Amino acid sequence: MKNIRIKDIALKAKVSTGTVDRVLHDRGNVSEKVREKILKIIEEMNYEPNFMARALGTKKVYHFAALIGDPGIDGYWNDPKTGIEKAAREARQYGVEVSLFIFNPYDAESFIKKAEEATEANPDGILLAPMFYREVVPFFELWKEKEIPFVLFNTQIPEFDPLSYIGQDSYQSGMVAGKLIHYGQPQPPSVLVAHIDEETSNSAHLTKKEQGLRNYFVQNNLHHHYEIIKAELNRSNYAKFVAQLDAIFEGNPQIQFCFVTTSKAHEIAKYFEQKFITHIKIIGYDLIPQNLYYLNKGLISFLINQNPLGQGYWGINQLVDHLVFKKEISAVKFLPLDIVTKENLNYYIDESMLYNRL
Amino acid sequence: MKNIRIKDIALKAKVSTGTVDRVLHDRGNVSEKVREKILKIIEEMNYEPNFMARALGTKKVYHFAALIGDPGIDGYWNDPKTGIEKAAREARQYGVEVSLFIFNPYDAESFIKKAEEATEANPDGILLAPMFYREVVPFFELWKEKEIPFVLFNTQIPEFDPLSYIGQDSYQSGMVAGKLIHYGQPQPPSVLVAHIDEETSNSAHLTKKEQGLRNYFVQNNLHHHYEIIKAELNRSNYAKFVAQLDAIFEGNPQIQFCFVTTSKAHEIAKYFEQKFITHIKIIGYDLIPQNLYYLNKGLISFLINQNPLGQGYWGINQLVDHLVFKKEISAVKFLPLDIVTKENLNYYIDESMLYNRL
């Protein structure tokens, strides 16, 4: 079961290995006649390059930049960061170095500053979470001009043809939430959809989650019976935050479910705990420690896991596959929407488990 | 950021690369004094072997045998087979060849025959689903004597120290089912636990699933209120199978949930469909086509995915890591217990998605 080597191709085509190499890598300086002959033979023998030898034989250093939010400011970013670091560690053997550029996820200015720094570093590829639509667009144009491929994660912006988008299907995750609510309460309940700490106007994925939820009920012909209440909340003024919640729940005692579209489900859980509210079930996003605490306490029923670690990990890997291995990569990579409960939680958070996912 | 090479170690230790090589691979013939010095330097420089170069430098061919059930007889085995083939394809570069030995999962004799064939092929490693406890034990002893490492998946049998076990945590999956039932019906319901087409006496994992379910209710102090009815069913005589179900559901009209411990949830769904039973929710295992059909129709509420594809994939990979790369591998690898509904199904079945898991 011997592997076909470049040497074999060269032999059969009666040329030197150097020429085959040029054809394989489009290095030019090959006559059209010879090129075609070689391509045909490559096809015939269905040659597959040996990645190990390829990686061994090249000493080129690839420099990637990763633009992510500050985990110190919002714990959500811990996982993408870990994923990126893991991928970076694995890719080190192939001559890949990843530099992190960490911005304040609540400050567009900070994003601009870090994006500029990343651009100045003149990397071979960029991975970023384009949180601020307006602010990121000029960079997309700049990078396109400089021919620096970029991979998006977390937030999808297809208009500027990124090399790839990694992330959740926000809309579909809303559908999953709908299912969980419907399953948990066949009688028509009222649902509070809470957007916490982010403007829906500048982050499309929140709206998509809400739409997914609403459409679940439409598609199942239930929307006449269900009541969906929407709220945009902000913790910057905590007293006001609590007052808003008071108003909502006192004014709508019929609410039985709360769907939190950001990673802040724990804030609602905390509120419920303090107010001794036990009859409302919470469904939220992301396995951050605060959420896990309330998941284990039973105040949060389900968390939808968007695989933030995987997003970072696969994001870097897309760049590696494209630039280092010259593989064809898919333009979109949706990650699974895991439904996480107290009972299956362990399989999603244990570090060693992460390697087990296929 | 240059990598440390064996050569660097040899230089620093003032020995030849051959000697370092002997230490790294425990090939013997190294004086204790030198050995320790080298080990210390390896530690100091924290050397990490370059797997590519390692794989490239050895031309040894590894021969693995995989013993699995026949997908033609029970569709469940399609996924492990696919996973094994995928891993085999990836490992080809490292000189790994995998031969499949496919037995009839309902026939112990067939298992013995195939296990004998696999043994005769004298492989370097074996991956198998030890479905028949009594029948497999002699082989464990034989392989141990012949020093052939074996990896188990699907069914755990720790007594004969396999190299590794890959698979589900059956007990915990029962707990997950308990949660889903409890969440879907806070008022104490009755649950039918159905073991279909397998003897609980010879397959421990079915019993573990049931125990997990029961213990969910115990741990949440609910066991006084819930009623759990157990049934062992077999489709070999289909008329009898239906008659049994008739008896159960007519005799227990209070049943609201059905938990099927094998991959045969679709049989119950089919029965419900024919009998126009709509008020009983089904929770089952495995994303086989028949189950997906009824999941999409809404007759099955949830499927617990044990990642059968991953089991095959990681099973082969454990052998590869151990034998080819001489890595340390974990004795147990539990795969995530995915909760799958109609709404997030796509992320678990689309082939291209499988690569996205971390």
Added chain:
DNA sequence: CAAATAAATGTGCACGCACACAACTACTTA
């Protein structure tokens, strides 16, 4: 048509490791 340039092709080494083989040292034995 010779010289200069451009295009095409060939050659050989390095990447980091494994392994076969060669060589050296220390210890026995007669």
Added chain:
DNA sequence: TAAGTAGTTGTGTGCGTGCACATTTATTTG
């Protein structure tokens, strides 16, 4: 003490590629 042997250590080549450099062939120019 020389020969024999076991215990150590050193050397060199191949694995499949990529790439820098050398060489040959075709094309252009004055």
